[in-house]
Amino acid sequence: QKFDNQTCNPLKNAYSINQLKGVQLSNGKTINLKKFNQGDFKFNVNANSPSKNSNSIINNSFKNSNGKHMKNGKSSINIRKNTKDLLKHRKALPIYDVRKDLLSYLKKGDTNILIGETGSGKTTQVPQFLYEEMMLNKGSVVITQPRRVAAISMATRVAEEAGTELGEIVGYSVRFEEMISDRTKIKFATDGMLLREAMLDPLLKRYSWIILDEAHERTVNTDILFGIVKRAQKIRKEKGKSPLHILVMSATMNAQKFSSYFNDCPMLMAEGREHKLEILFTAEKSDDYIIACLSTVIKIHKQAPVTHGILVFLTGQEEIDNACLALSKIIKRCNYLAPIKISPLYSALPQHLQMEVFQPSDTEERHVIFSTNIAETSVTIPGIRYVIDSGKAKIRTYNPSSGFDILKVRQISQAQAWQRAGRAGREGPGSCYHAYTEAQYKKMPIMPAPEIHRTNLATVVLQLLTVGVKDVINFDFMDRPRQEYLLNAVEQLLSLEAAEKDSNGELRLTEEGKKMAAFPLDPKYAKILLMGPKYKCTHEVLTIVAMLSGEQVNTVPSGKMRSVATARHRKFASVEGDHMTMLKIYQTFKASKKNKQWCHENFLNYRNLIYISAVRKQLSDICYKAGLKMLSCGENTDDVRRCLLTGLFTQVAELQADRKYLTLSNHDEAQIHPSSCLFSSRSPYLMYTEIITTSNAYMHGVSWVAPEWLYQVAPDYFRKHHIKADPAHYAK
Ligand code: CDP
Numbered sequence: 165q166k167f168d169n170q171t172c173n174p175l176k177n178a179y180s181i182n183q184l185k186g187v188q189l190s191n192g193k194t195i196n197l198k199k200f201n202q203g204d205f206k207f208n209v210n211a212n213s214p215s216k217n218s219n220s221i222i223n224n225s226f227k228n229s230n231g232k233h234m235k236n237g238k239s240s241i242n243i244r245k246n247t248k249d250l251l252k253h254r255k256a257l258p259i260y261d262v263r264k265d266l267l268s269y270l271k272k273g274d275t276n277i278l279i280g281e282t283g284s285g286k287t288t289q290v291p292q293f294l295y296e297e298m299m300l301n302k303g304s305v306v307i308t309q310p311r312r313v314a315a316i317s318m319a320t321r322v323a324e325e326a327g328t329e330l331g332e333i334v335g336y337s338v339r340f341e342e343m344i345s346d347r348t349k350i351k352f353a354t355d356g357m358l359l360r361e362a363m364l365d366p367l368l369k370r371y372s373w374i375i376l377d378e379a380h381e382r383t384v385n386t387d388i389l390f391g392i393v394k395r396a397q398k399i400r401k402e403k404g405k406s407p408l409h410i411l412v413m414s415a416t417m418n419a420q421k422f423s424s425y426f427n428d429c430p431m432l433m434a435e436g437r438e439h440k441l442e443i444l445f446t447a448e449k450s451d452d453y454i455i456a457c458l459s460t461v462i463k464i465h466k467q468a469p470v471t472h473g474i475l476v477f478l479t480g481q482e483e484i485d486n487a488c489l490a491l492s493k494i495i496k497r498c499n500y501l502a503p504i505k506i507s508p509l510y511s512a513l514p515q516h517l518q519m520e521v522f523q524p525s526d527t528e529e530r531h532v533i534f535s536t537n538i539a540e541t542s543v544t545i546p547g548i549r550y551v552i553d554s555g556k557a558k559i560r561t562y563n564p565s566s567g568f569d570i571l572k573v574r575q576i577s578q579a580q581a582w583q584r585a586g587r588a589g590r591e592g593p594g595s596c597y598h599a600y601t602e603a604q605y606k607k608m609p610i611m612p613a614p615e616i617h618r619t620n621l622a623t624v625v626l627q628l629l630t631v632g633v634k635d636v637i638n639f640d641f642m643d644r645p646r647q648e649y650l651l652n653a654v655e656q657l658l659s660l661e662a663a664e665k666d667s668n669g670e671l672r673l674t675e676e677g678k679k680m681a682a683f684p685l686d687p688k689y690a691k692i693l694l695m696g697p698k699y700k701c702t703h704e705v706l707t708i709v710a711m712l713s714g715e716q717v718n719t720v721p722s723g724k725m726r727s728v729a730t731a732r733h734r735k736f737a738s739v740e741g742d743h744m745t746m747l748k749i750y751q752t753f754k755a756s757k758k759n760k761q762w763c764h765e766n767f768l769n770y771r772n773l774i775y776i777s778a779v780r781k782q783l784s785d786i787c788y789k790a791g792l793k794m795l796s797c798g799e800n801t802d803d804v805r806r807c808l809l810t811g812l813f814t815q816v817a818e819l820q821a822d823r824k825y826l827t828l829s830n831h832d833e834a835q836i837h838p839s840s841c842l843f844s845s846r847s848p849y850l851m852y853t854e855i856i857t858t859s860n861a862y863m864h865g866v867s868w869v870a871p872e873w874l875y876q877v878a879p880d881y882f883r884k885h886h887i888k889a890d891p892a893h894y895a896k
């Protein structure tokens with residue numbers, strides 16, 4: 165793989181910035197704290213711009229670069245433990261140089277936007293400045309992070325720098341885990357956790373400062389938080405309560421847009437980075453990004469000092485496990501290569517293994533980490549000098565027809581590529597190898613699309629109601645979803661009885677709705693789980709909902725084996741439909757003690773089933789916390805389908821005289837998909853999990869239902885749709 169050298173920063177020419185103020189530093193680096201009025205972004209010039217420096221670390225061929233690397237970087241990992249060293253380190257950070265200016269701006273306004281290079285010290289320093297300058301008054305500061313690894317590792321670092329035990333002055337709060345005390349003044353929290361806090365205390369009274377970090381990621385949680393904190397700030401001001409200061413930070417953000425949203429608040433920019441960062445692209449397109457990444461690992465491994473770690477960004481667990489295996493095989497086979505310590509990093513990994521990569525290595529071996537985008541923002545991983553970016557990530561997209569979110573491998577945005585690069589060059593000079601060409605890079609979207617535009621809005625509306633927002637349609641979204649989608653979401657919650665209208669016509673949550681909000685599911689599936697005890701089938705619906713949230717478990721080989729696989733799958737088929745078939749597959753899998761060989765023999769995907777059992781566990785934990793009785797219906801499986809219908813009643817099709825099916829909701833024609841076990845049957849009423857339209861509209865995940873059930877679970881809804889059967893006839 166050849167790489168073209170790029171001067172740092174690749175996006176720097178794209179945006180213009182008005183310089184207001186510059187501070188010349190003693191070490192010769194120019195650091196400016198600027199306020200800028202035009203241009204959306206700030207991507208600044210490398211402190212030691214390689215364009216001025218003909219001895220750029222890596223030129224077109226990085227083969228000859230080894231000597232330079234040795235010269236520019238320290239060849240051992242610098243483990244700083246004592247606070248004195250750490251203070252020296254803090255003082256060397258670009259943000260430290262602008263401390264005074266920065267604080268005077270922060271004191272002036274109640275809302276600010278701060279943009280600074282990756283590694284300039286935003287996340288670790290700004291909260292400490294506020295604390296040290298006693299700007300927190302009686303309150304404290306919370307800094308949000310989109311991911312839990314970041315929240316935990318940043319808190320650990322800041323506690324170390326502040327010379328306190330974690331959980332004392334500095335703490336963190338992530339789902340299922342908190343390290344805080346009454347004395348905590350600086351708290352790192354995932355955006356989800358702060359949102360949960362806002363559900364209990366919408367004015368977030370405990371905080372005098374809220375820092376929304378890595379705002380460019382635009383997770384749904386952060387987007388909702390924008391509106392919540394803005395509202396809390398306004399109400400606190402109006403009521404004469406203690407003021408709330410808001411600071412929005414990122415290295416790669418559309419500052420203008422954020423500023424307009426926050427009433428044209430000032431945009432501050434801390435320019436300059438501590439260490440040189442080299443950006444490289446492949447000279448030619450590669451067909452396979454995994455191979456491109458692996459071969460780059462080997463090339464770097466042959467050249468660079470062994471203490472220089474490599475962080476590789478891939479997309480998901482399976483791919484990462486395979487890459488780890490492949491690399492260890494290569495190292496074994498090529499005995500002339502030095503040994504490597506290989507670590508995976510993804511969210512499904514147990515937390516202690518995740519945190520292990522943040523421990524400085526005690527061996528003189530190269531450390532190679534294969535990670536998903538959970539290490540993309542915020543974090544500093546000890547020893548990492550090289551980043552290899554595949555340019556891909558699994559991105560969550562909502563499938564409106566099934567109600568489930570699916571993860572798809574997609575291209576990342578330029579901002580994400582820059583964040584990934586920023587994981588190098590934190591402890592010393594670093595390099596980032598993008599496994600794609602510069603031309604490909606330029607075609608990538610500049611920013612990631614806000615998650616709120618590709619997510620389930622019923623869940624969003626449910627969350628808004630939970631934090632006490634009544635007028636959800638007019639909520640102050642930074643990027644407003646389409647009105648009709650929001651109205652549909654409200655409609656869905658009303659029909660599921662998660663919300664109701666009070667006498668003033670205002671929307672409010674029902675008791676059931678409050679419980680539904682605890683599930684990370686489309687409310688219709690949460691409803692099914694809540695109804696489990698009523699139909700005495702909590703166990704069964706847990707399994708079915710988990711199966712529906714996972715990926716396809718049946719494997720369908722091509723060629724001769726296909727008919728064998730079909731025959732094996734038929735063993736599980738139920739005359740009641742696909743949902744009961746799924747139940748049977750899972751139950752038999754469990755009876756096999758989750759045996760891999762058994763899966764293989766039955767043409768079932770072992771990995772997907774294991775994932776499903778993890779999802780099932782997570783959901784059953786939530787059911788347990790909600791106090792739901794764990795009941796099983798045994799042979800009485802009609803109750804399972806009745807229970808499913810309590811969530812899926814809007815997804816019912818009716819058989820017509822011409823033997824075709826029409827959906828009750830829209831009277832659209834839909835066929836049973838050939839993969840369904842009910843393909844050749846003709847029941848008068850069917851419920852389906854989703855409709856996928858290819859050449860025809862096909863119903864997937866189909867089960868038959870009795871017409872009287874329809875009136876039992878949702879009388880108003882079905883009366884409205886005038887199904888043929890006379891409701892009186894089916895009276896209980
Ligand atoms: O938020 P930003 O990217 O601006 O930087 P930061 O996370 O505050 O980190 C600033 C610097 O502190 C990094 O570049 C590292 O040199 C150092 N750091 C570290 O060595 N270990 C950590 N766990 C965190 C930060």
Ligand code: MG
Nearest residue numbers: 286287288542
């Ligand atoms: Mg940061």
